[in-house]
Amino acid sequence: MRLRLLPAILSGCLLSAACGGGAGASGAEPNRSGGEVKLQGAGASFPAPLYNKWFKAYSASHQNVVVDYQSVGSGSGVKNVIDHTVDFGASDAAMKPEDMARVPEGVQLFPMTAGSIVLAYNLQGVEGLKLSRKAYSGVFLGKVTRWKDPLIAGANPGAKLPDLPINVVVRADSSGTSFVFSQHLSAISDEFGKSVGANTMPNWPVGTKSKGNEGVTASLMTTPGSIGYIEYGYAKTQKVPMAALENKSGKYVEASTATGQAALASVALPDDMIAWAKDPEPADAYPIVTYTWLICYKKYATQDKLEAMQDLVRFGLTEGQKDAESLGYIPLPEGVVTKATMAIPKLAGQ
Known part of the structure; x- marks a missing residue:
């Protein structure tokens, strides 16, 4: 499904998509300069309502970014990252070291929000x-x-x-x-x-x-x-x-x-x-x-996709935090935002 905005029940995926997929992610079409950037993902339902609101705001000002996410649970999100069937994952259980080792290009986790x-x-x-x-x-x-x-x-x-x-x-x-x-x-x-x-x-x-x-x-x-x-x-x-x-x-x-x-x-x-x-x-x-995390690959196939994902993660860590409390989430501590933002450059192209 290729939608600019997904229904609220699928929303958790939206932010995850921000992390975009690894170089071998199936369904991830190479971006053509000036065309759409398609991001596919799957994972946690926990942060879905907040992620949905973030992506409505982000998509309104980034018409070339298409996000497709399935709110399937953290375990499936991690598995899909390992299998390279998505461009990004989302998990409330983070990711085990042994699972990270199964991703050749490496992964970068970003705490995006927290909740009770x-x-x-x-x-x-x-x-x-x-x-x-x-x-x-x-x-x-x-x-x-x-x-x-x-x-x-x-x-x-x-x-x-x-x-x-x-x-x-x-x-x-x-x-x-x-x-x-x-x-x-x-x-x-x-x-x-x-x-x-x-x-x-x-x-x-x-x-x-x-x-x-x-x-x-x-x-x-x-x-x-x-x-x-x-x-x-x-x-x-x-x-x-x-x-x-x-x-x-x-x-x-x-x-x-x-x-x-x-x-x-x-x-x-x-x-x-x-x-x-x-x-x-x-x-x-x-x-x-608990915190809840986006799971991003450390390498992406195209520069356009890489830059879109970096920008979306940055948006969630900054402007997106303003929406957290009204939806029942806990805004990230300032030190956590700083640390996570400093990790964004770890995402790179091929």
Whole structure:
């Protein structure tokens, strides 16, 4: 599909496309001077709403750039980069060193935005739900199975919790959101770490499956008694209630820009620009926060495509950050923007 603007549900791809494809990417047509620059990509659904807005603005002033992206999940995005079937990828799980080694021309990762993973729920008449670390890790271990379980009721005195089984909704696809969430659960629960562990496709002991952040959100909205993990922006946009979670300091914290920034401030960004806040320590930090990355090849077949991708990444890191908070994402810290911008020249032509 060759579109200047894709529907919102495919939007995550749009920014990814900014990274453009490697020299051997299939479907990537050599650019003819003065003609269209076609960028094809696939990857994370987590940042899709923000990426969509960025690309509307960018395409309006760059009529020669055509972006085609599929919001297929982080795992598929990484695989497509390795297989050279795209010009770019996008992932919330970054990229493993062993996977990077499978790309001969090399890859460059750019943190483009950050966001919180929330536990959204569908309980009529229940607002301000609080979940302790033992409660929500127990839910996803399949050991806390009813809404009136003492681990939930104890943190919510006065709440009219229904006498219903908990319907857990998890991702069906290979997902960076799943990786970040299961990585956090592994950090706070030894049992979870040993029995399930961090993975883009965890072997969940409980749960019905839906594809993408979009699919999990839809399942939550239509099934009473449900709980699931999604990116904050999806819950905010669809007005799905979100639980306040107990953090490492024992405080119950809601997801917000400020609590997300507190979590990000607890970790330094290394030279490879991959950093994780698995269980942030600050008392004001929301406990599940992550960067999300574009995966670009280090070499591109044409100068026009290279320059378009460099410019699009630069746009996302600068002007694009102004749109992050309104859509439920966390603007990048200034130091991260500087570091990522300095890496743009690492993208080169043949």
